[in-house]
Amino acid sequence: MILGALPGLAAAVALVLCAEGVEHAATTAVAARSAHPAGGRPATPHTAARPRIVPRSVWLADLAGRRQPPPRYDDEVVAVFVHHTDSPNGYDCADAPRVIRHLYAGQTGGRDWDDIGYNFLVDRCGTIYEGRAGGVDRPVTGAHTQGFNHRTTGIAALGTFTAGVEVPQPMIDAIAALAAWKLGPSDTDPRKDVRLTSSNSGSRYAAGVTAVLPALAGHGDGYMTSCPGAALSARLPEIRRTAARLQGRTG
Template sequence: MWSRRLAPGVLLLPLAFLVLRDAPAGTVPPAPAAIGPVAPRGLPQPVIVSRASWHADEGLLKEGPRYTGAAKAVFVHHTGHSNGYDCADAPDLIRGVQADHVRSEGWDDIGYNFVVDRCGTIYEGRAGGVARPVRGAHTKGFNADTVGIAALGSFGPGTTVPKALADGIAKVAAWKLRPGADPRGTVELVSTNDESLYDKGETARLHVISGHRDSYGTSCPGEVLYALLPVLRDKVAALRAKTGRQIATARLRPTL
C-alpha cells in the first residue's frame, strides 16, 4: 500500500488512483464554519450538462446517492487525460471515468461531483442532483461537506490550464460553496479516514479551495493547476462579491 505521508509530486498516480473513496460513512463530527464574510444568497446556477445529456451509464450505479452538509470547501482534481482532446469528445471521456471508478475501483458511481473540460463546459458528475449536497468520493477523509471538481486533462510540468477551464471551475465553486465560506480563507475539517494525510478524527485546517494533494499523498491536480489555485480563489471571491453587489443594488431600487 502506498504511504499516506508521501510528499506532493513524489507519487505519480495513474487515472484509476487519482481519486479515492472513504470507507462507509459514519457520524462525522461537525466542523467549524469557514472563516470570512457571509456570502450573498441567490448566486445563479451556471450552465451544467446533465448526466442524461452526457449519457451517464445509470445501470452502473450500485446504490442511491448520500447527502451531506452544504459545501464548506472545494477540492480541485485533474483526471489524468491527455490535454489534446476535442471538447466534443468530453462526454465519452467522462463515461470512461465513470466506468473506471465503478468497474475498476468498485465504487458506486463516478467520484467527482463535477467535471470541467478545457472549453469551460461544466458536467454533472456524481448522481443525486447538482443543487443538492451530494457526498462525493473524491477526497479520501474529506468527502463530507465538500465538493470535488475535476479538470478534464493533465496539468503537470510543461502544461497550461486553459482560461475557459479555470473560469468553469470558478463558476461552479462560487455557486456550490455555502454562504459564509470565504474562497480566500481556510476551514477546519475533520478527517474520516486514516489513509488521508490526517488521521481519522484529526482536525485539518485547509484552504476553502484546496487541491487534492492538500489532503492526500498525490500529485493531483498537477503542479500547474495547483499553482493556479490562488488565482482561482480570487476568481471565486470576485464572482460571489459581484452577486452580493447586484443583490444589494436591487434592494435599494425604489418600487414604482
C-alpha cells in the same frame, strides 16, 4: 479521438494517481468549518449565480441502466477540492462526454466504486458536467478526497496538468464559477481557510484530526498526491480570487 489513447483497463489505471477518494465510511458528516465571527452568519450570505451544468444523462448514455445505489448527503458544502483526471489532454470538447463515460466505467468497473467519485467535471472549453448522482444543487457526499469527502465538493479538470502544461483559461473560469456557486449557501469565502475533520487515516491526517485547509483546495492538500498537477495547482490562487469576486466579495 481520445478513446484510442485511454482504453477500458488503462482508464482505471490512470485514475490511481488522482482519484484515491473512495471511502466506505459512515454517512454522518464529521467535518466542522471555522466559526463565523460573533453574531453568526451575515443576514445576506455572499452567493454566486449558478453556472450552466450539463446533466449526467448526457455522458451516461448506454450506461444509464446500471443499478445505482442511493446518493449520500451532508448538511452543506464548506470546501472544494480541485483535481485533474490524469487523462490525455488532446481531446475535442465534443468528445468530453465519452471521456467522462470512460472514467466512470473505470471507477465503477475496474475499481468497483458505486459511482464516479467527482461531483463535477470541467473540460478544456469550460463546459461543466454533473458527475456523481444526487442533484447538483444538493450537498452530495463524493468520493474524491480520502478523509475529506464530507461537506466538500470535488471538481475534476479533464486532462493532466503537470508542470509546464497550459491550463486553458475557460477551464479556470468555469472552476471558479462553480466553486463560487457551491460555496455560496454556506457563506464560505473561497480565499479563506476552513476546519475539516478527517474521517480516514489514509489521508494526510489521521481519522478524527481536525485540519486547517484552504476552502478552495487542491487534492494534495488533503491526500498524499501530486494531483491536481503543478500547473493547475499554480492557478488555484487565481481561482480563489475569481470565485470570491463572483460572490461579491471586495475585501
